[in-house]
Amino acid sequence: MSVVVEKKRLTVRDIRRAKGKTPIVSLTAYTAPIAKLLDPHVDLILVGDSLGMVIYGYETTVPVTLEMMIRHTEAVVRASKRALVVTDLPFGTYQESPEQAFRTSVRVLQEAGAQAVKIEGGVEMAPTIRFLVERGIPVLGHIGLVPQSVNAIGGFVTQGRGTGAAKLLADAEAVTEAGAFAVVIEGTIEEVAAEITAKIAIPTIGIGASVACDGQVLVNDDMLGLFSDFTPKFVKRYADLSGTIASAVEAYADDVRNRRFPGPEHVTARGPAG
Numbered sequence: 001m002s003v004v005v006e007k008k009r010l011t012v013r014d015i016r017r018a019k020g021k022t023p024i025v026s027l028t029a030y031t032a033p034i035a036k037l038l039d040p041h042v043d044l045i046l047v048g049d050s051l052g053m054v055i056y057g058y059e060t061t062v063p064v065t066l067e068m069m070i071r072h073t074e075a076v077v078r079a080s081k082r083a084l085v086v087t088d089l090p091f092g093t094y095q096e097s098p099e100q101a102f103r104t105s106v107r108v109l110q111e112a113g114a115q116a117v118k119i120e121g122g123v124e125m126a127p128t129i130r131f132l133v134e135r136g137i138p139v140l141g142h143i144g145l146v147p148q149s150v151n152a153i154g155g156f157v158t159q160g161r162g163t164g165a166a167k168l169l170a171d172a173e174a175v176t177e178a179g180a181f182a183v184v185i186e187g188t189i190e191e192v193a194a195e196i197t198a199k200i201a202i203p204t205i206g207i208g209a210s211v212a213c214d215g216q217v218l219v220n221d222d223m224l225g226l227f228s229d230f231t232p233k234f235v236k237r238y239a240d241l242s243g244t245i246a247s248a249v250e251a252y253a254d255d256v257r258n259r260r261f262p263g264p265e266h267v268t269a270r271g272p273a274g
């Protein structure tokens with residue numbers, strides 16, 4: 001007799017308990033094939049609204065809709081089994097009120113199958129985070145450079161210099177107090193990220209916020225060298241998939257034009273017609 005033991009997915013509790021132990025590993029994924037490849041190696045898959053810039057070609061994340069986030073989340077959930085799946089609530093689907101955020105989050109958990117949602121904002125979003133957490137929706141916070149506010153900030157610029165440092169610490173404490181299970185800190189000077197990480201009880205997951213954080217997240221397409229419209233300074237390139245793809249497509253085009261492809265082994269069937 002054999003018993004098949006299905007390994008369960010990581011939960012928000014697993015992530016919370018990792019603080020001060022092992023660094024939390026996270027990447028974005030927007031599609032089934034990429035989610036399948038990342039799943040064995042990462043703790044948390046983020047279905048980020050960066051998909052608007054990375055795969056839809058928008059200049060910011062502002063045009064991203066809830067329908068887009070739901071479709072991509074479904075694909076990622078289907079193709080993964082180990083990692084915690086967290087979905088970004090897109091701009092305009094949660095800032096109006098805690099009730100709006102709740103209705104949006106329910107769709108993301110119920111229709112798309114994500115385990116948690118991420119919302120941008122600190123002190124000003126704390127009441128919303130509390131409202132969600134008290135009603136059974138785990139929330140990943142996101143402070144520092146908050147891309148959905150690009151129109152108010154005037155660009156994707158580093159946060160936390162000068163007086164910004166006190167605001168960031170207040171944001172981190174408010175998000176923690178409100179019940180978030182962890183918080184993304186984006187585009188922040190190292191000293192501030194280190195101070196926040198030391199002071200708050202939940203894990204900090206950094207992107208452009210230094211090694212002082214309890215974990216790291218990157219946009220998958222950036223670190224694989226697949227997206228190259230722009231490359232933030234904080235990205236480390238682990239592969240050059242753009243180069244790999246360009247060479248492969250060039251070789252294919254060359255083969256077709258010179259009748260080297262398809263070869264005899266690629267013919268579906270042979271024999272007398274009729």
Ligand SMILES: Nc1nc(=O)c2c([nH]1)NC[C@@H]1CN(c3ccc(C(=O)N[C@@H](CCC(=O)O)C(=O)O)cc3)CN21
Pocket residue numbers: 049050053054061147156157158187219222227230231232233234
């Ligand atoms: N592909 C991609 N990667 C990301 O990391 C990412 C997205 N898209 N979309 C959503 C946000 C936007 N992000 C961005 C976008 C641009 C910069 C950037 O150009 N930064 C410059 C200047 C920073 C400054 O002036 O302080 C840099 O050199 O890093 C940084 C983060 C991070 N997120």
Ligand SMILES: CC(C)C(=O)C(=O)O
Pocket residue numbers: 028046047048049050051088184186207217218219
């Ligand atoms: C960069 C990460 C943190 C994000 O919010 C996204 O990918 O949308």
Ligand SMILES: [Mg+2]
Pocket residue numbers: 048049050061088147
């Ligand atoms: Mg995002």
